[in-house]
Amino acid sequence: MSNMRLFVKITRESLPQVKDKYPFIFLERGRLEIDDSSLKWLDADGNIIRLPVATLNTILLGPGTSVTHEAIKTAASSNCSICWVGEDSLLFYAAGIQPTASTxxxxxxxxxxxxxxxxxxxxxxxxxxxxxxxxxxxxxxxxxxxxxxxxxxxxxxxxxxxxxxxxxxxxxxxxxxxxxxxxxxxxxxxxxxxxxxxxxxxxxxxxxxxxxxxxxxxxxxxxxxxxxxxxxxxxxxxxxxxxxxxxxxxxxxxxxxxxxxxxxxxxxxxxxxxxxxxxxxxxxxxxxxx
Structure with a gap:
């Protein structure tokens, strides 16, 4: 019956490799949260943008951003890094450390x-x-x-x-x-x-x-x-x-x-x-x- 399932459990091997992902996106002045187990970005003007998190290598969060706990969990499960940066990526402040399958x-x-x-x-x-x-x-x-x-x-x-x-x-x-x-x-x-x-x-x-x-x-x-x-x-x-x-x-x-x-x-x-x-x-x- 497993091959009849609509939703199949994601494994590390099924995720896009680093080399296959889009390099990064830079976000500022808005909120990063989840929507149906995926990520969405709400900017300061009220626009909503859904992000293909599994195909992103990293998200750079700039000034004026906030992020929910669930959004971080979703990004981590998709092997998408989160970095906190300054204006236009000018300063690199911190990066979230992802759990990996092996050390x-x-x-x-x-x-x-x-x-x-x-x-x-x-x-x-x-x-x-x-x-x-x-x-x-x-x-x-x-x-x-x-x-x-x-x-x-x-x-x-x-x-x-x-x-x-x-x-x-x-x-x-x-x-x-x-x-x-x-x-x-x-x-x-x-x-x-x-x-x-x-x-x-x-x-x-x-x-x-x-x-x-x-x-x-x-x-x-x-x-x-x-x-x-x-x-x-x-x-x-x-x-x-x-x-x-x-x-x-x-x-x-x-x-x-x-x-x-x-x-x-x-x-x-x-x-x-x-x-x-x-x-x-x-x-x-x-x-x-x-």
Whole structure:
């Protein structure tokens, strides 16, 4: 009789994989609640929008939002992460931790991060993404971080010259975004949105954002490790291209739209779902065996 049932119990295997989901939606000034065991959004103007929660990787809740207990439960059961962010994803405040069927990936990450030799080897793999032609086998973490710093500074200058944008360096004061120039505003906003997406993906795959291999002494070191793999196109190139397009006038709606377009074109979620296992040497992220 089970094959005659109208409603079939959802299993972890039947849910969309991280790589198959829509990256994220940003909500502000409204209420997130449930409607017939699904999610609905009630905005400040009284509009009601039903959300396909099973096909969303993460929901970014901005200023002026509230969420019900049942809505959080529904999102968790659909493997949809919830992140609390600032204006237009400008600041990343917190992320809900989803219950996962297995702690296999978290345990492996913890073991690797606590072993200096293994941790350094994974750091080298991450830097190898950006320096594929360089032999990093004898490089220390400090040396590789120095190489990366020089690469990023040169990248800023190269993009500034390419798009004809004035550049005085990376500058951002937390809580005082208005003091930054247009390019720095876009960089900060795009970086924060990228952190939110990566953090939700890391949680969804059963890893921890708090155990990194390059960064340390920060709230989300593993997220920052991964973000550096993707910032060149998603954040840096975007910032200089948009500065030229906006003629120096910051437009948060345009930043959000262009960033979302690039995330989808770049196929970010598919890359994350492949890159993390490759970097950590995990063959099957869904396996419970050890």
């Amino acid at each position: 296999r990936n978290f345990r492996r990450q913890a073991i690797l991060s606590c072993n200096k030799k293994n941790s350094l080897e994974i750091a080298r793999r991450m830097f190898n993404y950006r320096f594929p032609e360089v032999d990093l086998s004898a490089k220390s973490l400090k040396e590789m971080m120095g190489m990366e710093g020089s690469r990023v500074r040169a990248l800023y200058q190269e993009r500034a010259q390419k798009y004809g944008v004035g550049w005085k360096g990376r500058n951002f004061t937390p809580g005082k975004m208005e003091l930054s120039d247009t390019t720095n505003k876009i960089l900060t906003s795009a970086n924060a949105a990228l952190y939110g997406i990566i953090c939700s993906s890391v949680h969804a795959m059963g890893y921890s954002p708090h155990l990194g291999f390059i960064h340390s002494g920060s709230p989300l070191p593993f997220v920052y490790d991964l973000a550096d793999l993707y910032k060149e196109y998603l954040c840096i190139d975007l910032a200089f291209a948009l500065t030229l397009e906006m003629a120096g006038m910051y437009n948060k709606e345009l930043v959000s739209a262009r960033f979302r377009e690039r995330v989808i074109k770049f196929n970010l979620l598919a890359k994350i779902s492949k890159d993390i296992p490759n970097l950590l040497g995990v063959d099957n992220v869904n396996s419970d065996s050890e």
